């Protein structure tokens with residue numbers, strides 16, 4: 001039987017779900033909420049697709065268009081948060097990350113792996129968020145020079161498990177991940 005007091009096992013469980021989010025499009029971890037802070041200090045949250053998860057590097061990866069507001073926000077404040085709710089596992093995962101915006105030759109490898117049908121997500125004209133006259137008054141050319149990889153270096157992980165008795169733990173990354181139980 002699992003030891004409910006095992007912090008490492010709790011963290012392991014979260015990483016299993018993060019890895020599944022990358023490979024299994026039916027996992028709720030596939031589409032986290034990703035929150036940034038605007039230059040005016042306002043919170044901004046949106047759905048993104050999880051494209052990479054490396055426990056070894058403590059990194060999650062998102063792909064986006066460099067003209068989106070999230071990139072503008074991250075240029076002013078590189079900290080972001082993820083939120084994932086896994087209803088079958090009764091698990092909430094919240095993550096804080098320091099985000100590097102990678103573009104150009106640094107993301108050639110990732111661009112090569114983006115299927116042509118998905119490349120049109122990078123290059124919309126006019127840029128995402130621009131006012132348009134009609135619902136479909138835009139074009140979606142695929143533009144590699146608009147493609148960005150958000151390398152999200154994880155700094156904090158907060159887990160809440162809803163069981164007969166709830167469990168909550170916080171993990172902070174210094175050189176290693178240090179965890180502690182929290183009152184839920």
Ligand SMILES: Cc1cc2nc3c(=O)[nH]c(=O)nc-3n(C[C@H](O)[C@H](O)[C@H](O)COP(=O)(O)O)c2cc1C
Nearest residue numbers: 031046047048049063064065068069070071128129
């Ligand atoms: C299911 C789903 C997945 C999405 N995946 C992404 C994504 O991976 N990257 C992205 O930039 N936007 C993605 N979007 C669109 C964003 O939610 C958002 O509308 C867009 O990026 C503009 O956001 P921003 O102006 O706040 O940056 C997704 C939307 C949905 C509904």
